[in-house]
Amino acid sequence: MAIAEWREQLKRGEVSARELVDEQLDRINQIDPTMHAFLDVTGDRARADADRIDEARSAGQTLPPLAGVPIAIKDNLCTKGITTTCSSRMLEDFVPPYESTVTERLWNSGAILIGKTNLDEFAMGSSTETSAFGATFNPWDLSRVPGGSSGGSAAAVASGECLAALGSDTGGSIRQPASFCGVVGLKPTYGRVSRWGLIAFASSLDQVGPFTNSVADSAEILQVIAGADPKDSTCLNAAVPDYSASLFDSVKGLRVGLIKECFDHEGLASEVKESVLAAAVQLESLGAEITEVSCPRFNDGIATYYVIAPSEASANLARYDGVKYGYRSEGAENLASMTARSRAEGFGSEVQRRILIGTYALSAGYVDAFYKKAQQVRTLIRGDFENAYKKVDVLLTPTSPTTAFKAGDHVDDPLSMYLSDLLTIPANLAGLPAISLPCGFDEKGLPIGLQLIGNVLDEKRLLSVAHQFEQVADVKAIHPKGHFIP
Amino acid sequence: MSGSEAPWEAVIGLETHVQLGTESKIFTSASTAFGDAPNTHIDPVVCGLPGTLPVLNEKVLEYAVKAAMALNLKIAEHSKFDRKQYFYPDLPKNYQISQFDEPIAEEGWIEVEVAEKGKETYLKKIGIERLHMEEDAGKLVHAGSDRLAGSTHSLVDYNRAGVALAEIVSKPDIRTGREAAEYASEIRRIMRYLGVSDGNMQEGSLRCDVNISVRRGPLSPFGTKVEIKNMNSFSAIHKACDYEIERQIKAYESGEIVVQETRLWDEGKQITKSMRSKEGSSDYRYFPDPDLGPIELSKELREIWRAELPELPAAKRHRYADELGLSIYDARVLTDELSMAVYFEAVVAAGAEPKFASNWITGDIAAYVNSQRISFSQLSFRPSQLAEMIQMIDAGQISGKIAKEILPQLLEHGGSPKLIVEERGLGMISDPGAISLIVDNLIAEYSKEVEQFRNGKTKLQGFFVGQLMKKTGGKADPKMANQILAKKLQG
Numbered sequence: 001m002a003i004a005e006w007r008e009q010l011k012r013g014e015v016s017a018r019e020l021v022d023e024q025l026d027r028i029n030q031i032d033p034t035m036h037a038f039l040d041v042t043g044d045r046a047r048a049d050a051d052r053i054d055e056a057r058s059a060g061q062t063l064p065p066l067a068g069v070p071i072a073i074k075d076n077l078c079t080k081g082i083t084t085t086c087s088s089r090m091l092e093d094f095v096p097p098y099e100s101t102v103t104e105r106l107w108n109s110g111a112i113l114i115g116k117t118n119l120d121e122f123a124m125g126s127s128t129e130t131s132a133f134g135a136t137f138n139p140w141d142l143s144r145v146p147g148g149s150s151g152g153s154a155a156a157v158a159s160g161e162c163l164a165a166l167g168s169d170t171g172g173s174i175r176q177p178a179s180f181c182g183v184v185g186l187k188p189t190y191g192r193v194s195r196w197g198l199i200a201f202a203s204s205l206d207q208v209g210p211f212t213n214s215v216a217d218s219a220e221i222l223q224v225i226a227g228a229d230p231k232d233s234t235c236l237n238a239a240v241p242d243y244s245a246s247l248f249d250s251v252k253g254l255r256v257g258l259i260k261e262c263f264d265h266e267g268l269a270s271e272v273k274e275s276v277l278a279a280a281v282q283l284e285s286l287g288a289e290i291t292e293v294s295c296p297r298f299n300d301g302i303a304t305y306y307v308i309a310p311s312e313a314s315a316n317l318a319r320y321d322g323v324k325y326g327y328r329s330e331g332a333e334n335l336a337s338m339t340a341r342s343r344a345e346g347f348g349s350e351v352q353r354r355i356l357i358g359t360y361a362l363s364a365g366y367v368d369a370f371y372k373k374a375q376q377v378r379t380l381i382r383g384d385f386e387n388a389y390k391k392v393d394v395l396l397t398p399t400s401p402t403t404a405f406k407a408g409d410h411v412d413d414p415l416s417m418y419l420s421d422l423l424t425i426p427a428n429l430a431g432l433p434a435i436s437l438p439c440g441f442d443e444k445g446l447p448i449g450l451q452l453i454g455n456v457l458d459e460k461r462l463l464s465v466a467h468q469f470e471q472v473a474d475v476k477a478i479h480p481k482g483h484f485i486p
Numbered sequence: 487m488s489g490s491e492a493p494w495e496a497v498i499g500l501e502t503h504v505q506l507g508t509e510s511k512i513f514t515s516a517s518t519a520f521g522d523a524p525n526t527h528i529d530p531v532v533c534g535l536p537g538t539l540p541v542l543n544e545k546v547l548e549y550a551v552k553a554a555m556a557l558n559l560k561i562a563e564h565s566k567f568d569r570k571q572y573f574y575p576d577l578p579k580n581y582q583i584s585q586f587d588e589p590i591a592e593e594g595w596i597e598v599e600v601a602e603k604g605k606e607t608y609l610k611k612i613g614i615e616r617l618h619m620e621e622d623a624g625k626l627v628h629a630g631s632d633r634l635a636g637s638t639h640s641l642v643d644y645n646r647a648g649v650a651l652a653e654i655v656s657k658p659d660i661r662t663g664r665e666a667a668e669y670a671s672e673i674r675r676i677m678r679y680l681g682v683s684d685g686n687m688q689e690g691s692l693r694c695d696v697n698i699s700v701r702r703g704p705l706s707p708f709g710t711k712v713e714i715k716n717m718n719s720f721s722a723i724h725k726a727c728d729y730e731i732e733r734q735i736k737a738y739e740s741g742e743i744v745v746q747e748t749r750l751w752d753e754g755k756q757i758t759k760s761m762r763s764k765e766g767s768s769d770y771r772y773f774p775d776p777d778l779g780p781i782e783l784s785k786e787l788r789e790i791w792r793a794e795l796p797e798l799p800a801a802k803r804h805r806y807a808d809e810l811g812l813s814i815y816d817a818r819v820l821t822d823e824l825s826m827a828v829y830f831e832a833v834v835a836a837g838a839e840p841k842f843a844s845n846w847i848t849g850d851i852a853a854y855v856n857s858q859r860i861s862f863s864q865l866s867f868r869p870s871q872l873a874e875m876i877q878m879i880d881a882g883q884i885s886g887k888i889a890k891e892i893l894p895q896l897l898e899h900g901g902s903p904k905l906i907v908e909e910r911g912l913g914m915i916s917d918p919g920a921i922s923l924i925v926d927n928l929i930a931e932y933s934k935e936v937e938q939f940r941n942g943k944t945k946l947q948g949f950f951v952g953q954l955m956k957k958t959g960g961k962a963d964p965k966m967a968n969q970i971l972a973k974k975l976q977g
Contacts, residue, residue, distance in 0.1 A: 077537075091536065096535065232539050315771075318573065325533075371773060
């Protein structure tokens with residue numbers, strides 16, 4: 001059900017907010033024991049919130065735009081009074097005394113928190129398998145991963161456990177799971193959305209964004225969460241346009257660039273490539289002009305990312321030392337061993353790996369060869385995009401080189417796992433908005449996602465192109481096996 | 487001159503941490519109040535809770551830039567914050583937000599006046615390398631030991647964590663303990679003039695670390711650098727440097743090695759003690775803080791702030807000496823505290839002669855202000871009233887003695903000296919006839935002394951002046967009294 005449709009039904013009194021919440025909680029009860037999208041289901045709070053909305057409606061009050069919309073929140077976004085774990089032992093019992101800006105804006109718009117969703121520990125991963133509290137599985141095939149790190153949010157929306165969800169995207173953590181789970185995932189421009197309350201992984205790359213069933217719903221959520229925030233100095237002070245109103249802006253003459261380096265990559269699955277190229281043809285039928293562009297350093301993104309993100313993470317995660325909050329190892333004899341043991345026991349192996357990489361990359365004698373060099377390449381990648389946008393309006397790539405892989409497939413091979421974000425990382429490095437939406441299925445019936453990358457703060461155009469593609473492609477109707485969930 | 491024959495010379499540089507006196511912390515709105523119960527001025531940002539973000543307090547930037555301008559530093563148009571990483575529990579995030587390779591200001595200097603008993607006072611220009619902003623750390627209290635090592639457990643107080651600091655690094659231009667102390671005290675004076683810091687060393691608002699080495703004259707290479715910490719007064723800085731210079735010279739002369747280390751000044755024993763050796767430099771893994779954008783200062787803003795700078799102590803000292811004719815010493819004393827200088831200038835503006843104003847202010851009035859622990863700005867005795875008193879003395883309406891007599895009342899309650907003198911009938915006797923009459927009586931009364939005087943013991947004039955003052959209750963115009971006495975005594 002689309003958010004707009006829900007709003008109409010609620011307004012007309014055809015259904016109550018409480019009924020929808022109960023329905024969603026039933027759905028969660030039914031499927032989540034096996035799929036495990038949620039770490040915490042906030043049923044009591046959701047029912048109480050829904051009752052309040054129903055009362056307000058009965059009293060004839062005007063309801064806010066997202067009234068009664070059940071939303072799941074990735075568990076690295078702080079929710080006041082509700083445990084926020086980052087899927088880590090380190091923060092297993094951490095209850096934030098403050099609300100993140102994005103969730104506060106959602107609740108102020110009437111949305112209802114239905115629960116906190118699973119993620120790769122501290123958002124470090126591409127499969128939601130590094131969670132300290134167990135993996136999440138893909139609703140299209142429970143033997144497969146939902147992608148990551150926001151796998152819980154993607155799976156929850158895909159399986160109908162909620163109407164929408166928030167995730168965070170540092171190198172593809174919204175778009176790649178959206179692609180794997182067949183939903184819409186939007187990573188806004190860096191700074192479009194406040195990071196206050198988002199537990200940092202890599203501060204210069206992290207950005208919060210929505211998972212939804214449709215592009216129109218994405219526009220609705222972005223509308224609410226976007227905009228300046230005095231609590232985040234990296235949040236842009238730019239006006240927020242009316243995203244929903246411009247969804248049907250004409251795409252005639254729109255110049256769409258296919259990034260040559262993506263389609264030439266040897267790791268790209270042929271089915272994915274074909275599906276995305278077919279989507280390009282559909283865009284052409286809408287009046288868009290398709291051209292090929294070159295971003296010569298596009299494929300260097302992954303190496304650049306795996307220096308910058310761990311470097312920032314090594315500092316961001318230094319605060320978890322067992323002194324102030326979070327996990328503390330018992331029985332250490334002195335301060336140094338308390339800190340060392342708390343971190344060794346509190347962090348999982350992927351987190352430790354990245355802290356080590358980052359510490360190394362910033363160390364004296366290595367910082368020039370790694371961190372500073374990576375920053376230079378990042379500037380070059382940004383320059384590639386700037387050049388590309390002189391010729392085209394949006395860029396088109398697949399979201400991920402493959403469809404959802406089997407759980408356990410890459411667990412012992414971090415490098416092959418990292419390749420999963422090959423196509424999403426460059427947009428983070430350049431701070432650009434990008435959206436993933438379904439464009440087809442592979443022969444196993446697994447969803448394929450395409451990615452549209454826009455210019456800085458060009459979410460409006462990105463959403464309108466995506467929306468109109470979504471209308472003509474009608475992807476769900478072409479699923480080989482019909483409906484998917486057990 | 488060859489290096490080995492030249493006399494020893496010390497090379498000293500100071501790192502000064504000035505706490506910027508903003509009401510809230512550098513990156514959050516928590517209070518900076520000092521002395522309250524532990525962990526009462528903290529919030530999620532101070533504690534580095536996950537998901538929190540720093541936002542620069544604009545007032546801190548203004549204070550830092552003004553401080554830098556006053557130190558003649560070049561203000562950077564683009565600057566940034568970096569993370570300085572090390573694990574220690576007084577640092578909530580285990581990194582300190584500081585400025586590394588692009589500080590807010592670089593390349594400046596101040597002029598200090600080095601005055602030492604028995605030596606000629608001289609002016610010295612001391613270079614300043616840089617000024618940068620950073621956040622302070624919290625404070626650890628160790629149980630069972632005064633250090634972390636050996637304690638049974640430690641408590642941490644984050645009240646001070648996140649308080650804004652300006653770190654000011656001097657060039658190694660300082661050569662003596664006296665110069666070091668003068669430099670530090672001039673920095674403090676400037677900060678207080680600007681109103682950006684109270685410079686309170688006891689409360690840690692001003693902290694100085696000294697880097698010091700000795701060498702055989704300016705042509706020799708630098709000696710091994712030793713860092714000294716824990717000096718809580720300017721005199722401690724002075725003495726610690728002098729002690730350390732002696733110690734290092736002795737070590738070299740007796741063939742010992744001076745090791746690179748951090749030493750603590752022991753105020754009780756008046757010595758420096760080894761704290762820890764510095765084996766190479768620590769690796770702080772600096773990198774730009776991605777949570778804080780670049781600091782861009784517009785020309786307009788810089789001009790506004792520059793226009794708001796007050797006249798600084800060195801400029802005042804020069805002006806008092808050159809334009810008002812005061813001694814270097816007086817100019818120095820008057821400008822030590824801005825409130826005293828402001829008071830002095832108001833007295834002069836109200837028409838008082840500068841030298842007389844200076845004498846009163848630095849003498850009896852300063853003593854009163856100090857004893858009452860108040861500031862000149864809180865004094866009931868207003869500058870215009872002091873000017874009035876000085877003008878009365880000048881005009882011969884009262885003597886200095888009478889002025890001293892009414893001063894306690896004026897200091898306590900203020901008021902018009904003219905009215906007080908009238909009310910208490912203390913006006914000066916300046917009628918020559920009246921004074922002549924008293925002198926005549928004295929000559930009659932002390933005929934023996936008059937004879938001695940006339941026989942050449944002219945020193946006795948003082949005796950007669952004293953007797954005359956006694957008879958008049960000090961109200962006789964001293965000049966006139968002397969003239970008349972001299973005339974009549976000679977017969």
